[in-house]
Amino acid sequence: xxxxxxxxxxxxxxxxxxxxxxxxxxxxxxxxxxxxxxxxxxxxxxxxxxxxxxxxxxxxxxxxxxxxxxxxxxxxxxxxxxxxxxxxxxxxxxxxxxxxxxxxxxxxxxxxxxxxxxxxxxxxxxxxxxxxxxxxxxxxxxxxxxxxxxxxxxxxxxxxxxxxxxxxxxxxxxxxxxxxxxxxxxxxxxxxxxxxxxxxxxxxxxxxxxxxxxxxxxxxxxxxxxxxxxxxxxxxxxxxxxxxxxxxxxxxxxxxxxxxxxxxxxxxxxxxxxxxxxxxxxxxxxxxxxxxxxxxxxxxxxxxxxxxxxxxxxxxxxxxxxxxxxxxxxxxxxxxxxxxxxxxxxxxxxxxxxxxxxxxxxxxxxxxxxxxxx
Numbered sequence: 001x002x003x004x005x006x007x008x009x010x011x012x013x014x015x016x017x018x019x020x021x022x023x024x025x026x027x028x029x030x031x032x033x034x035x036x037x038x039x040x041x042x043x044x045x046x047x048x049x050x051x052x053x054x055x056x057x058x059x060x061x062x063x064x065x066x067x068x069x070x071x072x073x074x075x076x077x078x079x080x081x082x083x084x085x086x087x088x089x090x091x092x093x094x095x096x097x098x099x100x101x102x103x104x105x106x107x108x109x110x111x112x113x114x115x116x117x118x119x120x121x122x123x124x125x126x127x128x129x130x131x132x133x134x135x136x137x138x139x140x141x142x143x144x145x146x147x148x149x150x151x152x153x154x155x156x157x158x159x160x161x162x163x164x165x166x167x168x169x170x171x172x173x174x175x176x177x178x179x180x181x182x183x184x185x186x187x188x189x190x191x192x193x194x195x196x197x198x199x200x201x202x203x204x205x206x207x208x209x210x211x212x213x214x215x216x217x218x219x220x221x222x223x224x225x226x227x228x229x230x231x232x233x234x235x236x237x238x239x240x241x242x243x244x245x246x247x248x249x250x251x252x253x254x255x256x257x258x259x260x261x262x263x264x265x266x267x268x269x270x271x272x273x274x275x276x277x278x279x280x281x282x283x284x285x286x287x288x289x290x291x292x293x294x295x296x297x298x299x300x301x302x303x304x305x306x307x308x309x310x311x312x313x314x315x316x317x318x319x320x321x322x323x324x325x326x327x328x329x330x331x332x333x334x335x336x337x338x339x340x341x342x343x344x345x346x347x348x349x350x351x352x353x354x355x356x357x358x359x360x361x362x363x364x365x366x367x368x369x370x371x372x373x374x
Contacts, residue, residue, distance in 0.1 A: 003027070003035050014039045018046050023314055061162055063104075064097030066152045074155065080216070080287060087148040090116075101156060106168045109149065113173055116141045138175035146173050182343060183310040184317045185209075189303045196301035203253050203294055204266040208308070210253075211244045212315030212333055215290060215308050220265040225254065242334040268293075313344075320347045 002016040012035030015024040023046050027038040049060050067088040075174040075231040094112055095104065120133040136144075150170050156162040186288075197205050208218050217234045224234045227246070236242035244250070260267045264284035273279045285293075295310050312333065320329045326348075 001038055003032065005032075011035075014042060016046075018041060018043065019050060055161055055163070058160075061101045061156055061160070062097065063095050063099045063101060063152075065090055066101055066156060067092055069160075070152055070155055073159075074151075082288070083144075084148070087144045090144065090147060091152075096326065101153065101162070102164055102166070104149070104168065105166070106172065109146070109168050109173050111142060112145050112149075113175070116145050117175075137177075139177045142175055142177065142250065146170060180343065182317060182346070183306055184311045185306065185314040186309070189301070192301040192303055193297065197297045198268070198293070200267075200268045200282075201285070201297070203257060204290070205294075205297075207253055207266070208311045209314070210249055212245075212312040212319075213242065213244070214312065216287060217242050218266070219285060219287060219290065221263055222258075222265055223263075225265065236334055240334070240336065244332075316341070316344045317347050320344050324348065 002014055003012055004015070007308065009026065010030055012027045012029055013025065014027055014035070015022070016039070018311060023042065027035040027042075029035040029038055053059050061071045067371070069090060071085065075081060075088065078084045079324045088274060091112075094115065095108065115197050117135065117138075120135055143341075153164060153167060157164065166300050193205070204218060207213075208215070211218070214237060217370055220232065220234060224230050225246070230246045231243055232246060232250075233243050246254070257267070260282050261284060266285045267282040268285050268289070270277045270281050270283055277283055291308070298306065316329050316333055319332055320326065323329070326338065326341055326345065329344060333341060335341045
């Protein structure tokens with residue numbers, strides 16, 4: 001009998017075999033009927049687990065195992081790997097390390113998002129002036145919860161060959177985000193930045209301003225630079241390849257840097273000996289170091305409401321204004337979908353206005369000519 005009442009326990013226990021594999025434990029039920037219901041569910045789960053094991057060669061996938069496996073295979077190579085690690089750790093702390101991925105429900109995710117939405121920036125209730133701090137933005141909630149958890153499921157399905165018949169409906173958990181603004185750098189702001197940026201960081205900033213590449217892609221190795229093919233190839237968002245031609249302007253940026261470092265293109269001069277870094281020596285510009293230096297330079301220049309990512313918008317708007325070619329801008333920005341490029345179409349509004357004005361003038365001239373002929 002697979003359901004029985006141990007003499008020293010108030011709960012019914014189960015004990016059954018499937019394909020020679022024994023499963024036993026407590027049902028946590030004091031009523032026999034409830035215990036039998038639990039046993040039926042456990043048997044069904046055990047059969048599904050054994051089927052999964054035959055397909056993948058492994059047993060049920062827990063969140064702890066999935067997170068660390070994802071980190072080893074993918075996460076530690078992200079440009080923002082520190083953020084990836086924190087987000088994975090947050091999932092483990094919320095659900096518990098032994099939570100199975102196939103047991104995570106839409107209700108579980110809704111609870112996770114509600115918890116995250118209640119948190120404030122930097123985890124502080126008040127800022128240095130004693131004022132309440134802002135709650136984290138919907139975009140941050142999306143990227144630190146739903147996006148990360150979905151990535152685990154996708155990796156498990158695509159690479160580890162797990163199946164999730166009841167996978168959550170991710171779209172239902174996506175918080176609405178304000179439409180991304182398009183910010184162009186004005187001439188006086190560009191001049192202020194030129195004056196404020198450190199000389200050793202200037203080549204890196206200028207490269208970003210000319211290419212419109214995302215920050216993580218701009219941190220180049222010399223192996224990314226193909227002088228013969230006159231192109232630079234790096235890894236961009238989502239692991240996709242991004243390319244840009246080596247124009248005369250980009251060549252003039254890169255060539256003076258050849259002897260600075262054997263591996264990395266953009267470097268900085270250490271101004272203060274700290275840890276393993278020695279004053280006066282050059283070291284590669286890192287992702288975190290680049291963000292910090294950019295914030296200092298922007299503040300020194302007095303340029304507000306302009307993020308590093310806005311260099312990408314700046315390149316797109318100026319290029320579209322000069323070429324009137326949306327497909328060309330798509331290729332320059334390495335957009336996979338032209339819908340992403342279409343946000344810059346407002347630049348063509350002036351051209352549309354001119355065309356409509358020309359049409360109106362043409363019709364007016366035609367009516368005048370017809371009237372004179374009559």
